[in-house]
Amino acid sequence: MTTKLIVGLDGSEPGDRALEHAKCLSKLIGNCTIELVYIIEWSPYSFQTAEENAMRHKRRDQEIKTATERVIAPALAALNSDGFSANGRVLHGDAAEILNSVATKDKAEQIIVARSKESGFAAKLFGSVTAKLVMSASVPVTVVN
Amino acid sequence: MQTKKIISCAIISLISLFQSSIALAESSIDQTVNEAFSWATGWFVNLIFAPLPGTSFPWIVLWLVVGATVFTFYFGFIQFRAIRHSIALVKGDYSDPNDAGEVSHFQALATALSGTVGLGNIAGVAVAVSIGGPGATFWMILAGLMGMASKFTECTLGVKYRNEYADGTVSGGPMYYISKGFKERGVPGGKFLAGLFAVFCILGSLGGGNMFQANQAHAQISSIVGAYPGWITGIIFALIVFAVIVGGIKSIANVTEKIVPFMGLLYVAAALVIILMNIDKVGWAFEQIFVGAFTGLGIAGGFVGALIQGFKRAAFSNEAGVGSAAIAHSAVRTKEPITEGLVSLLEPFIDTVVICTMTALVIIITGQLTSDPATGLYLVGENGRIITADGSSGVALTSAAFSSALSWFPYVLAVAVVLFAFSTMISWSYYGLKAWTYLFGEGKTTELTFKIIFCIFVVIGAAANLGPVIDFSDAAIFAMAVANIIGLYFLMPIVKKELTSYMSRLKSGEIKKFDNH
Known part of the structure; x- marks a missing residue:
């Protein structure tokens, strides 16, 4: 039975740290698959103009394409060339909720994310994806510093 | 190059309009615009609102009522049967998580x-009760409930027959379902009827979706800052609308789209507060509404007058049967067009049954409509309108009603009216544009031409008087319903087939709720 590790990527430095940790764990575990997940923040309850609605499908495709090309594909290529077993996907929604639901559906062993270095008023006001994930996840979560 | 030429022409025409207006006396510009406008549109208004022979009942009102009634019976009171499922759809219970990122039902x-909630709910209702008395509210609610079935029919068809282009964008609405649906069913005349709808839709977008909004926004601003010529508001509004729809400055539209729902909630909350403050009068107000609905309580035209006003303003406010919502809803990518119809039937409910009724209740219970204490009948002025406490009408009447209980409210209302007017204009500029591109083809130059015409009408709307503007706005929007409802009669069996299939699959459990939470 393969162990699955979910890694939340966001195309920035914390994402890379999470991935590094996943690689270490993968080596230790042995039979392991790394599942890369890039989430585009999106809410079905936001307000849009009629024109934005008409363009939405096209924009969604573009968003997925851009994220796949810029973040997922390079990361997957690097993992594969290093001999890791890995998959990647780009999804829309609430980052914490999506990471958790992917982990549950894939029967993953754990979710790995990295803490962003941002702090202060904004982080306190809006909370962070990491904090929400830790509070609500139904599988173990590793937060990399 | 051509695009630049058109923009520079538009700017030059706006500047020359501005210069010529300075040369003339301020009030005479408004007057000239007003006279020219009444002269140009009078015949159209008369045609649409022509009374049925031997009565004072406009045929077009009967047309809408009959349409809504037919759809209500044909679909077995779908608006009451399916409302719980509609709410579940909006909540996202049936949304496939794999479709996340597409336009949601919500x-x-x-x-x-945001295209319908606006001045119709604030100014339109005030017009309805000041001409038709409190009884107009009853007919308005009834029209709202029946209109839910019309909306259901048109929005289902809007999604089913929209055009999807290779680049992923979509265009939909009555012009597409009429032309494609008629062809599919082998009914002749689809192209002509679709073209007729598109022409009326362009007029509607320039009238109710534009001039009426600009006009009432100006009325509201000048009631706060003092009287000044309407063309000034017109030019400022036109420039902002131009920046958004031509300049593509999304930030203005985005900000508005976020504030408008908040303003809507604030408006409903304020109305509820006033109703609760006068809870002892609510029973009396409903009595006035019911008695007025069947007797008229002294208003011009008796109960028929109340009925005409109620139905007219409901249709103007929620646009059921008009076809505009079908354009807005067709952007949703759903495997089941019927789900979009089921979601859209909530609109007349929220817009008319809830929000319009609140406005009417506030006007009635705050005692804005004067009546003879001896007979209990309303006092009607020479212009056929009930004499109001401070002589105001339209949005000023609603403002006076709210300020009699909450003195600061006119300021909030002024902001709300301006924002509502703006968001309605942006929505209608899109509806008009879709009709325009249907007639003249997709393309940057064709789109730009329409957008510039749209901006010029903002100035005309702000400068003209309420009377001619409201007449033309009503006439243009109702004219859309003429073509649209004929189309719906021919295409309703298609909707019925979709509905029967969907409902049986829902019952059998083939269509399941998704565990999204």
């Missing part, structure tokens, strides 16, 4: 509502 509903 977003389609919110977008369509």
